[in-house]
Amino acid sequence: MKTICFYFQIHQPFRLKRYRFFDIGNDHYYYDDFSNEEIIRRIAEKCYIPANRTILDMIKSSGGKFKVAFSISGTAIEQMEIYAPEVIDSFKELAATGNVEFLAETYSHSLASLADKEEFKDQIRMHKEKIHSLFGVTPKVFRNTELIYSDTISEWVYKAGFKGMITEGAKHVLGWKSPNYLYTSKVQPLLKLLLKNDRFSEDISDRFNNYAWNEYPLTADKFISWIAETPPEQQIINLFMNYEVLGSYHPAESGIFDFFKALPRFAAEKEIGFILPSEAFNLLKPVDSISVPYPMSWVDEERDCSAWLGNLLQQEAFTKLKEIVERVRLCEDRRIRQDWNYLQSSDHFYYMSTKHMGGGVFSPYDNPYEAFNNYMNVLSDFILRVEAQYPTSIENEELNSLLTTIKNQGLEIESLKKELDKFKKNETVTEVKKGKK
Amino acid sequence: MKALMFGWEFPPHILGGLGTASYGLTRGMALQPDMDITFVIPKPWGDEDQSFLKIVGACNTPIVWRDVDYNYVKNRLGEKMSPEEYYKLRDNIYADFSYRGVNDLGCIEFSGRYPDNLLEEINNYSIVAGVIARAESFDVIHAHDWLTYPAGIHAKQISGKPMVIHVHATDYDRSRGNVNPEVYAIEKNGMDFADHIITVSNLTRNTVIEKYHQDPSKVTTVHNAVEPLSQDIVSIQDKRGVKDKVVTFLGRITMQKGPEYFVEAAAKVLEKADNVRFVMAGSGDMMNQMVRLAASRNISDRFHFTGFMKGKQVYEVLKSSDVYVMPSVSEPFGISPLEAMQCGVPSIISKQSGCAEILDYAVKVDYWDIEAMADAIYGIITYPAMYQFLKEEGKKEVDNIKWEYAGQKVRRIYDQVMNK
Numbered sequence: 001m002k003t004i005c006f007y008f009q010i011h012q013p014f015r016l017k018r019y020r021f022f023d024i025g026n027d028h029y030y031y032d033d034f035s036n037e038e039i040i041r042r043i044a045e046k047c048y049i050p051a052n053r054t055i056l057d058m059i060k061s062s063g064g065k066f067k068v069a070f071s072i073s074g075t076a077i078e079q080m081e082i083y084a085p086e087v088i089d090s091f092k093e094l095a096a097t098g099n100v101e102f103l104a105e106t107y108s109h110s111l112a113s114l115a116d117k118e119e120f121k122d123q124i125r126m127h128k129e130k131i132h133s134l135f136g137v138t139p140k141v142f143r144n145t146e147l148i149y150s151d152t153i154s155e156w157v158y159k160a161g162f163k164g165m166i167t168e169g170a171k172h173v174l175g176w177k178s179p180n181y182l183y184t185s186k187v188q189p190l191l192k193l194l195l196k197n198d199r200f201s202e203d204i205s206d207r208f209n210n211y212a213w214n215e216y217p218l219t220a221d222k223f224i225s226w227i228a229e230t231p232p233e234q235q236i237i238n239l240f241m242n243y244e245v246l247g248s249y250h251p252a253e254s255g256i257f258d259f260f261k262a263l264p265r266f267a268a269e270k271e272i273g274f275i276l277p278s279e280a281f282n283l284l285k286p287v288d289s290i291s292v293p294y295p296m297s298w299v300d301e302e303r304d305c306s307a308w309l310g311n312l313l314q315q316e317a318f319t320k321l322k323e324i325v326e327r328v329r330l331c332e333d334r335r336i337r338q339d340w341n342y343l344q345s346s347d348h349f350y351y352m353s354t355k356h357m358g359g360g361v362f363s364p365y366d367n368p369y370e371a372f373n374n375y376m377n378v379l380s381d382f383i384l385r386v387e388a389q390y391p392t393s394i395e396n397e398e399l400n401s402l403l404t405t406i407k408n409q410g411l412e413i414e415s416l417k418k419e420l421d422k423f424k425k426n427e428t429v430t431e432v433k434k435g436k437k
Numbered sequence: 438m439k440a441l442m443f444g445w446e447f448p449p450h451i452l453g454g455l456g457t458a459s460y461g462l463t464r465g466m467a468l469q470p471d472m473d474i475t476f477v478i479p480k481p482w483g484d485e486d487q488s489f490l491k492i493v494g495a496c497n498t499p500i501v502w503r504d505v506d507y508n509y510v511k512n513r514l515g516e517k518m519s520p521e522e523y524y525k526l527r528d529n530i531y532a533d534f535s536y537r538g539v540n541d542l543g544c545i546e547f548s549g550r551y552p553d554n555l556l557e558e559i560n561n562y563s564i565v566a567g568v569i570a571r572a573e574s575f576d577v578i579h580a581h582d583w584l585t586y587p588a589g590i591h592a593k594q595i596s597g598k599p600m601v602i603h604v605h606a607t608d609y610d611r612s613r614g615n616v617n618p619e620v621y622a623i624e625k626n627g628m629d630f631a632d633h634i635i636t637v638s639n640l641t642r643n644t645v646i647e648k649y650h651q652d653p654s655k656v657t658t659v660h661n662a663v664e665p666l667s668q669d670i671v672s673i674q675d676k677r678g679v680k681d682k683v684v685t686f687l688g689r690i691t692m693q694k695g696p697e698y699f700v701e702a703a704a705k706v707l708e709k710a711d712n713v714r715f716v717m718a719g720s721g722d723m724m725n726q727m728v729r730l731a732a733s734r735n736i737s738d739r740f741h742f743t744g745f746m747k748g749k750q751v752y753e754v755l756k757s758s759d760v761y762v763m764p765s766v767s768e769p770f771g772i773s774p775l776e777a778m779q780c781g782v783p784s785i786i787s788k789q790s791g792c793a794e795i796l797d798y799a800v801k802v803d804y805w806d807i808e809a810m811a812d813a814i815y816g817i818i819t820y821p822a823m824y825q826f827l828k829e830e831g832k833k834e835v836d837n838i839k840w841e842y843a844g845q846k847v848r849r850i851y852d853q854v855m856n857k
Binding site for chain 1: 676679680716725728732735737738739742743757
């Protein structure tokens with residue numbers, strides 16, 4: 001039986017406010033609360049709430065046959081908690097049906113997978129904890145920021161305790177191979193991979209509302225029949241897209257909600273089922289391994305990481321961020337940890353992209369240069385705060401050993417104290433004994 | 438002695454150094470008891486200081502007869518011009534300009550800035566000058582910068598009075614040598630017609646003599662000066678939030694100002710010192726290029742851009758600075774280092790700037806010599822004695838550069854051309 005695997009990405013960054021040179025050292029709050037609230041409220045109203053309702057209806061009316069997977073970034077969850085708590089409630093309702101799976105990712109939708117293994121693992125752990133605390137489930141399948149994947153990352157993901165990961169089925173990687181099978185990583189054969197079916201995913205995410213498309217209008221009937229026409233041995237069709245496709249990229253008037261609602265019925269007619277990523281990893285057998293020496297993603301025609309790290313500005317900003325990772329790891333200040341997370345969101349780098357000058361990129365800034373200047377000013381202030389805790393005059397290794405020494409000394413003092421207490425007790429006991437004599 | 442001056446900018450609405458210089462000079466000249474100045478600008482806003490001169494707006498001067506009643510004119514022009522003045526100018530319309538686009542008062546609209554159709558605006562300005570020159574009585578014409586030369590020539594031809602032109606900049610400075618032929622033609626024409634040419638520095642004087650082929654005896658240098666700081670500027674506090682030293686570049690980020698040498702020098706300083714930040718304040722067509730350059734030198738966490746600064750913001754930046762750098766490739770005068778020194782900020786200026794001729798207590802380097810520039814920056818931020826010395830002596834020096842003296846020099850030139 002053929003199955004469809006639906007996965008939706010949900011992410012919102014904490015956008016930065018206009019942060020000037022004079023704010024450096026004076027102002028340690030970096031976020032544009034007004035626009036963050038405005039954007040999350042707007043998207044919740046247009047997309048998250050009606051889309052969740054639609055999916056809940058679909059699960060119920062299909063008799064539990066319809067299934068979807070979500071990955072919600074930690075920063076998105078936090079903003080929902082603050083500005084749109086009703087969205088969290090509706091996700092809880094979805095989670096209760098058991099037909100919804102939550103995937104693990106880096107907490108702030110970061111680019112840590114391209115930089116630092118420890119940081120990467122740390123952010124995954126944070127995200128797992130957040131998901132567990134809200135929905136009571138621990139994610140078993142991993143999904144990296146914007147489906148970024150490479151051989152190195154597959155190794156890291158496996159070491160972080162995952163058996164399955166979902167990623168992009170880029171043409172330059174797959175070649176003649178079909179994404180409609182289960183694969184494994186070349187370097188880590190125990191990590192199984194689900195690859196996005198570009199054509200079918202983009203039929204919905206990009207072309208659904210395109211009047212110029214020769215297949216317009218796309219109906220559920222037609223779409224399912226295309227899937228049914230794929231060779232019978234191809235078992236799984238992976239439809240991965242941004243959740244905002246429902247209601248935000250394609251407005252409700254385009255009929256996107258009705259399109260989704262009709263999917264389970266036509267799928268049932270053609271005997272096509274729905275499957276969750278974790279089920280697919282258990283049920284299906286991998287047919288081959290794929291090798292990806294250079295990172296790929298699901299963004300742009302190139303399907304690489306050039307949208308975030310393509311130009312000089314982005315590389316500079318990312319390098320400066322990487323340079324302080326070890327320092328920040330030593331910090332225990334909660335506000336520093338929090339800002340550290342928020343500043344890592346890949347979106348900040350995306351705004352600096354010069355690939356689509358003059359349009360295409362959604363950005364709160366007028367141009368990439370402004371995005372860069374603003375981010376660097378904020379980062380400069382952040383670095384100052386980290387340095388205030390641990391001055392740069394001490395090398396990392398030295399600092400680390402000093403910190404361990406302090407910690408060890410603390411432990412030693414404690415154990416010695418215990419010993420001392422023991423002797424004191426003994427002494428009193430012997431004194432008492434002596435007294436008796 | 439009555440002077441009719443043509444200018445393009447006047448504070449508080451200024452776009453560059455021209456407005457500041459026009460204000461300072463006229464103020465300095467007004468200290469002479471028998472001096473009477475009428476200052477024409479394209480578009481007054483009504484909030485200009487008119488206590489020491491009379492401002493006439495070209496955009497309020499009729500060139501086409503319109504039958505409008507007193508109260509209507511009063512309403513429309515408000516503070517900018519009195520109805521009497523309007524009627525006086527209206528009586529001097531000299532030709533039929535109704536084919537040009539004019540408004541309900543018979544006036545041409547001006548942007549008062551540097552728009553894309555600048556040449557057309559310059560031409561309109563000289564049409565208006567014809568009306569004003571007929572209506573006003575004056576002894577001498579004084580035109581500030583090339584934009585107003587055609588107006589000055591027009592006024593001279595009508596009145597037969599001598600014309601002095603004031604060269605604040607030439608196109609050779611703005612373009613690093615690749616002059617715009619149209620601009621050059623206007624500049625050359627203005628200089629040829631002038632009875633005397635005032636330049637703001639010897640550097641500019643040489644350009645005028647060599648590139649515009651003027652008779653040296655006709656060209657005199659009158660260096661610019663600075664207005665003393667007002668009390669509310671003196672009281673601005675250092676607002677910086679960082680403990681680091683701050684090195685500032687302030688001005689338009691364009692080819693003329695040599696911003697790339699500042700970035701390169703910053704990279705060199707940051708190799709040796711880590712207690713310093715660099716600020717590039719201002720905007721311009723090379724800004725994005727500079728952002729990239731700083732990023733490629735890996736100094737973006739210590740090199741900051743502020744965007745366009747105006748009015749008080751300029752002084753806020755200066756007050757928070759330890760060093761001011763002006764690496765201009767070719768600067769006719771350059772008033773901003775003087776302002777920095779007034780604020781007690783040690784300055785490093787390029788030898789290719791006019792103000793280098795009159796400043797002794799500023800560090801002078803060739804604009805291209807980034808190593809010398811880096812060396813000077815490093816010295817000032819590292820050795821307190823050098824910082825203190827330049828701060829105190831520089832302030833003393835610049836406090837003695839007064840517009841009053843510059844005004845007296847201009848007056849001597851007026852006397853000279855009138856006695857010819």
